[in-house]
Amino acid sequence: MRALQLVSDRNLKIVDMPEPEAPGAGEVMVEIGAVALNHIDVWGWRGMAFARRKLPLVVGAEAAGTVVEVGPGVEDLKPGQKVAIYGAQTCGECRACREGRDNLCENVGGIHGFHLDGFARERMVTKARLCVPVPDDVTMMDAACAPITFGTVQHMLFDNAKLEDGETVLVQAGGSGIGTAAIRMAKAVGATVITTVGSDEKAEKARALGAEHVINYNTERFEGVVRKLTKKRGVDVVFEHTGVDTWQGSLFSLKRGGRLVTCGSTTGITAEINLMQLFQQQYRIFGSFGCAIHNLSESLAKMDEGVLPVIDTAITLDRIEEGLARLESRKVFGKIVMTMG
Numbered sequence: 580m581r582a583l584q585l586v587s588d589r590n591l592k593i594v595d596m597p598e599p600e601a602p603g604a605g606e607v608m609v610e611i612g613a614v615a616l617n618h619i620d621v622w623g624w625r626g627m628a629f630a631r632r633k634l635p636l637v638v639g640a641e642a643a644g645t646v647v648e649v650g651p652g653v654e655d656l657k658p659g660q661k662v663a664i665y666g667a668q669t670c671g672e673c674r675a676c677r678e679g680r681d682n683l684c685e686n687v688g689g690i691h692g693f694h695l696d697g698f699a700r701e702r703m704v705t706k707a708r709l710c711v712p713v714p715d716d717v718t719m720m721d722a723a724c725a726p727i728t729f730g731t732v733q734h735m736l737f738d739n740a741k742l743e744d745g746e747t748v749l750v751q752a753g754g755s756g757i758g759t760a761a762i763r764m765a766k767a768v769g770a771t772v773i774t775t776v777g778s779d780e781k782a783e784k785a786r787a788l789g790a791e792h793v794i795n796y797n798t799e800r801f802e803g804v805v806r807k808l809t810k811k812r813g814v815d816v817v818f819e820h821t822g823v824d825t826w827q828g829s830l831f832s833l834k835r836g837g838r839l840v841t842c843g844s845t846t847g848i849t850a851e852i853n854l855m856q857l858f859q860q861q862y863r864i865f866g867s868f869g870c871a872i873h874n875l876s877e878s879l880a881k882m883d884e885g886v887l888p889v890i891d892t893a894i895t896l897d898r899i900e901e902g903l904a905r906l907e908s909r910k911v912f913g914k915i916v917m918t919m920g
């Protein structure tokens with residue numbers, strides 16, 4: 580079967596791989612339908628962020644597919660069932676796993692596409708409990724955006740920051756995969772959205788997604804605009820994932836008692852914090868990484884209700900370099916999804 584392998588830095592190859600063995604107890608074989616690209620794939624491509632990476636590595640950290648075979652003891656999944664696949668091999672037994680806090684698993688066996696072979700292959704065997712059924716009306720391409728894109732945003736905005744109807748949220752980099760998801764998911768619960776983008780073209784598109792206020796961060800200081808828009812009060816929640824470039828401004832945009840949730844640092848990892856501001860303003864800051872398995876079901880249910888991922892480009896396996904280059908170029912608005920067919 581075919582797979583997309585990173586053989587050395589910036590060198591991806593479509594290779595022939597042996598078929599997986601039949602699923603064992605509690606396992607299923609999934610035919611991968613679509614893989615959504617993420618910055619994690621770009622890091623891999625560039626050869627960054629891997630202290631002990633083993634190459635070659637099958638890429639792809641976020642995917643959906645169809646169950647084609649079930650192992651002994653699997654009762655809730657049948658061949659033909661469309662599923663979104665949780666990206667980390669959690670133990671399923673530690674306290675965090677038992678309590679549904681899967682991304683805090685104490686014995687995690689690695690993340691697909693990062694430490695373990697990823698999803699960009701025709702078929703794979705995984706644990707049935709990591710496969711979440713996809714509603715009939717949700718497409719394979721949309722479902723492929725559940726495990727990281729929607730799942731991460733669901734976990735950030737609702738488990739961590741507890742965003743509610745009537746509140747205001749600042750979404751940083753609203754044109755990115757998770758930024759577009761955050762705008763749509765925040766709008767869907769009745770929040771007011773302020774977002775930042777890097778061009779007028781993206782501003783137009785962010786407005787079309789429902790953002791009430793869009794700030795071009797290349798032409799305006801976003802924190803000043805946010806203070807003005809909120810009559811100097813600040814926003815209830817900041818959705819951060821850009822890092823050092825926006826960190827100070829993001830904190831300055833929060834109201835007293837506001838919540839900042841972050842899952843990324845694409846512009847750099849070391850930022851300063853004014854501790855007096857932190858405690859006097861009673862900020863709550865959440866670090867968020869990945870999501871729990873229940874966030875996949877919640878995300879898919881939202882998609883079923885019409886809250887859909889924004890897909891910038893659909894590509895086929897042989898056009899992966901083009902997809903990664905587009906992701907890296909920052910021209911992208913929303914997700915790039917690769918079909919395996």
Ligand SMILES: [Zn+2]
Nearest residue numbers: 670673676684
């Ligand atoms: Zn565990």
